[in-house]
Amino acid sequence: MALNRLFANLVLAPTIISRRAVHVTAFHFASKPNIEKPKPGFGKSYRRIVHFTDEYTVKPLEVTNLAGRDPVTGRVVAKGIGGGIKHKYHWIDWVRDGPTEGPPQEEKVIQIMEDGCRTAHIALVAVGEKLKYILATENMKPGQILKSSRELPRIPVRANEGDAYILGALPAGTLVHCIEKEPGQGGLYIHAAGTFGTILRKQDDRVIVQMPSKRQFSFNQYCMAVVGRLSNVDHGDTPIGSPQRNRWLGNRPRSGLWKRKDGRHGRKIKPPKPVKLITNPEKHPLPPIQMTMNP
Structure with missing residues (x-):
């Protein structure tokens, strides 16, 4: 439409716009089409694509690193992503199911290992x-x-770390993670290393849980949750240590044109203040007061 309007103006006023202006305008329209740039977020990851299989498997899955680019157009969408050590993806089974009545289901931990695609450690578990x-x-x-059950008992359960029960079966003050949004959907909330939620109280058929952000969420009492705090607690307190390790983690550096210690908004380097002498003040005697009768 804009190009047609431009040529219409050329017909009406040929002396105003030169042929060079028309050529440049047509060149810009041809080389810069109106492509809607996707935005990061909304559940779409621009860091990697995991090639899932049709059936669940514990075999490590192949991964395609995107480096912050859109997989269709190839345009850079998320800045700050790039490089990194190539990791295989371990498929987590988010559904911790169990019987609705009778004794709980038992699961045995086979191995604890690190996963490069997430912050918390993972465990290989055998169920039957x-x-x-x-x-x-x-x-x-x-x-x-480990034990898992979906039964709602009359008395709250004293669960051990790693056990999975519904929120209504756990007493107040229990630390939980991997909480379901709706019963049967699988653990959706609290996956990061060292995080946990706290069961505060119960309101009718709802359970109030304080999240790691200190916000309080109200869940259905039949939502499944895993007891305990997630592993790799020191993840958030471990310094990166070097720019090279930051690249290993898949973080692309900034352009280098901005420096922390220079510029208007940079950290101001001020000279240190002089040494302050800390002493115990000496007690000087008060001068004598001479009183006379003269006015």
Whole structure:
């Protein structure tokens, strides 16, 4: 439409716009089409694409690193992503299911390992003849027996770390993670290393949980949750240490044109203040007061 309007103006006023202006304008329209640039977020990751199989498997999955680019157009969408050590993806089974009545289901921990695609450690668990990956808790060890149940008992359950129960079965003050949004959907909330939520109270058929952000969420009492704090607690307190390790983690550096210590908004380097002498003040005697009778 804009190009047609331009040529219409040329017909009406040929002396105003030169042929060079028309050529430049047509060149810009041809070389810069109106492409809607996608925005990061909304559940779409521009860091990697995981090639999932049709059926669940504990075999490490192949990964295609995107380096912050859109997989269709190839345009840079998310800045600050690039490089990084190539990791295989371990498929986590988010659904911790169990019987609705009777004794709980038992699961045995086979191995605890690190996962390069997430911050928390993962655990290989055996359930009957099936193997699956779950998020490991802070003190989880190989050989540990975990329990999971969807039964709502009359008395709250005293669960151990790593056990999975519905929120209505756990007492107030219990630390939980991997909380379901709706019953049966699988753990959706609280996945990061060292994080946990706290069960505060119960309101009718709802359970109030304080999230790591200190916000309070109200869940259905039949939503499943895993007891305990997630593993790799020191992840947030561990310094990166070097720019090279930051590249290993997949973080692309800034342009280098901005310096922290220079410029208007940079950190101002001021000379240190002089040494302050800390002494105990000496007690000087008060001068004598001479009183006379003269006015």
